[in-house]
Amino acid sequence: MTDNDNPRFKGGIPDYLIRHTTFRQMQIFEAIVRLGSFTRAAEELFLTQPTVSSQIKKLTNVMGLPLLDQSGRSIKPTDAGNDLYQAIRKIFDCLSDLDTRLAGLKGLQRGRLRLAVVTTAKYFTPEILGDFCREHPAVDVTLKVTNRDEMIDRIQNNEDDLYILGQLPSKLRHLEAHRFAPNPLIVMAPKGHPLCKEANISIERLAKELFVFRELGSGIRDAAMKAFSEHGIVPNVRMELGSNEAIKHAVVGGLGLTISSLHTLTLEGASGPIAMLDVQGFPIQRKWYIVHPKGKELSLIAKRFLEFAMASEPVISARMQSLLKDLSACKKPAPAKRTMQIL
Numbered sequence: 001m002t003d004n005d006n007p008r009f010k011g012g013i014p015d016y017l018i019r020h021t022t023f024r025q026m027q028i029f030e031a032i033v034r035l036g037s038f039t040r041a042a043e044e045l046f047l048t049q050p051t052v053s054s055q056i057k058k059l060t061n062v063m064g065l066p067l068l069d070q071s072g073r074s075i076k077p078t079d080a081g082n083d084l085y086q087a088i089r090k091i092f093d094c095l096s097d098l099d100t101r102l103a104g105l106k107g108l109q110r111g112r113l114r115l116a117v118v119t120t121a122k123y124f125t126p127e128i129l130g131d132f133c134r135e136h137p138a139v140d141v142t143l144k145v146t147n148r149d150e151m152i153d154r155i156q157n158n159e160d161d162l163y164i165l166g167q168l169p170s171k172l173r174h175l176e177a178h179r180f181a182p183n184p185l186i187v188m189a190p191k192g193h194p195l196c197k198e199a200n201i202s203i204e205r206l207a208k209e210l211f212v213f214r215e216l217g218s219g220i221r222d223a224a225m226k227a228f229s230e231h232g233i234v235p236n237v238r239m240e241l242g243s244n245e246a247i248k249h250a251v252v253g254g255l256g257l258t259i260s261s262l263h264t265l266t267l268e269g270a271s272g273p274i275a276m277l278d279v280q281g282f283p284i285q286r287k288w289y290i291v292h293p294k295g296k297e298l299s300l301i302a303k304r305f306l307e308f309a310m311a312s313e314p315v316i317s318a319r320m321q322s323l324l325k326d327l328s329a330c331k332k333p334a335p336a337k338r339t340m341q342i343l
Ligand code: PGA
Pocket: 118, 119, 120, 121, 146, 147, 148, 149, 165, 166, 167, 183, 214, 217, 218, 219, 220, 221, 261
């Protein structure tokens, strides 16, 4: 029997699904699987819990198989639920593309931009977004800030339009990457630390200090560990913290030194409580990348944002250069005062 002879199908389309399910039910199901919780899905969609539960019950009846597996507090999709989730994501991606195409036909006036950036890119992305939104006030923007490991999952699941990260993931082959602004990594110490007076510090000397590093999965942490491992050294990590700002406070509090992105000092500049140490091989010169899966048709808004961000590159580069100059100048001992001899 072909789909056309099957009474459950009309014109090759599963009629029973069209008649008995709704986009709203699919949206609720998608949110529950993505967030792993009925409560959070209800909050995100501004619905009550009983509404969420009853819609899922109806959806389950139509599908004819259990969709969610609830053991204790964790909710996971069953095999059938997982298949449904993948299908819903495709349907919603199509609708989203349709929405952006329509927005394009209306002249980029409306539409959605979904951006995901690694934790440290939050020091410059909001500024670019601010300028972009001033030019396109009706564009609806979502910005997800996450660490590198989670970002790789998001790229694999095609969750966003564009991604900004500090290193191209070797396990993802099919990416189109646009090299963007510099992302120098420097060694930071509290001002007044004895090493601030020293020049050309060796990695071996640096390794005698205690360090505060980012969590596993962070791109900066990977790069910092690599800088030590290239010299066969394992640094002494006193503490791991998931936030660049918390790390800066820990450094100022004397808990250890850190290796971090120069971008994290953008607001306070060289006048803050953190100094840059003069260590061999530093700054580590890295770049940011704006990426998307190869072959993915970018929405007009995403294309516009990409051009817009690339055009802001010279401003960010110049800012990094002048910050490096200011921090290096802070380290140099003040020129000795000349004493005038009166004869
Ligand atoms: P992170 O990544 O914020 O996850 O450390 C930044 C980077 O790779 O430079």
